[in-house]
Amino acid sequence: MNFFSSMREDIAAVLDRDPAAKSRLEVVLLYSGLHALWGYRFNHWLWVHKRRFLARMMSQWGRLITGIEIHPGAEIGRRFFIDHGMGVVIGETTIIGDDVTLFQGVTLGGTGKESGKRHPTLRNNVVVGAGARVLGNIIIGENSRIGAGSVVLRDVPDNSTVVGVPGHIVLRRGQRVVITDPKQINDPLSEALAAVANEVKRLKEEVRELQGRQFVPVDGEDKLQQVIEIDYQI
Ligand SMILES: CC(C)(COP(=O)(O)OP(=O)(O)OC[C@H]1O[C@@H](n2cnc3c(N)ncnc32)[C@H](O)[C@@H]1OP(=O)(O)O)[C@@H](O)C(=O)NCCC(=O)NCCS
Numbered sequence: 095m096n097f098f099s100s101m102r103e104d105i106a107a108v109l110d111r112d113p114a115a116k117s118r119l120e121v122v123l124l125y126s127g128l129h130a131l132w133g134y135r136f137n138h139w140l141w142v143h144k145r146r147f148l149a150r151m152m153s154q155w156g157r158l159i160t161g162i163e164i165h166p167g168a169e170i171g172r173r174f175f176i177d178h179g180m181g182v183v184i185g186e187t188t189i190i191g192d193d194v195t196l197f198q199g200v201t202l203g204g205t206g207k208e209s210g211k212r213h214p215t216l217r218n219n220v221v222v223g224a225g226a227r228v229l230g231n232i233i234i235g236e237n238s239r240i241g242a243g244s245v246v247l248r249d250v251p252d253n254s255t256v257v258g259v260p261g262h263i264v265l266r267r268g269q270r271v272v273i274t275d276p277k278q279i280n281d282p283l284s285e286a287l288a289a290v291a292n293e294v295k296r297l298k299e300e301v302r303e304l305q306g307r308q309f310v311p312v313d314g315e316d317k318l319q320q321v322i323e324i325d326y327q328i
Pocket of ligand 1 (some may be wrong): 239
């Protein structure tokens with residue numbers, strides 16, 4: 095596909111995905127995401143032709159104008175759309191499939207602990223909501239959606255919706271995912287709460303034993319314990 099037909103395709107993608115976009119002229123002149131993408135395509139060409147310093151310099155200039163930083167080493171597929179755009183960062187080893195949409199403030203970054211391929215791979219048709227961080231060499235499966243403000247640190251299967259910090263799957267193929275073990279959401283606070291409840295239970299039993307009394311919970315006393323035993327399976 096030549097440069098001009100791919101530009102036409104990019105414009106059509108914006109008109110298709112942003113209900114606020116009213117005309118081709120408006121899209122061409124006013125959409126920073128599109129300007130960043132076209133700048134990236136040129137910078138990527140420089141990058142693969144070993145003009146790496148120039149590519150980086152141009153990409154930094156592009157960032158100054160659009161507020162969007164796309165490393166020229168990233169690989170981006172067709173009809174990529176960045177809506178609004180300000181604050182988007184796309185790292186060097188990111189791979190993005192076709193028909194992917196990002197909103198403002200999205201980071202496709204590294205965790206700071208890996209080298210080599212250290213940025214995410216987004217398969218076709220992924221949507222990443224405003225302010226979400228997708229970190230590390232992980233794969234976001236086809237047609238998956240990442241909720242605004244989420245922090246995703248693990249692979250996401252196809253056709254899933256992920257929300258939260260850290261991100262966990264709430265919908266799969268449109269069906270609600272029931273988390274039978276809430277520890278799957280990997281929330282360090284829940285683990286701390288579960289540990290405290292466990293300890294309180296043990297201490298209560300010990301006190302009652304020392305007092306020579308049988309364990310008979312007074313009304314409501316054991317609510318927290320019950321919730322935690324059921325929800326956190328301790
Ligand atoms: C994640 C998202 C795609 C989910 O859409 P959806 O498939 O229609 O899912 P639902 O709205 O039914 O939400 C499913 C559950 O996740 C929760 N949820 C949705 N988005 C969330 C988010 N960003 N953070 C935390 N929880 C979220 C909902 O409250 C709901 O939970 P509940 O069933 O316990 O009430 C959407 O909410 C989102 O964040 N889109 C990003 C859009 C964006 O960035 N717009 C910026 C425009 S400028």
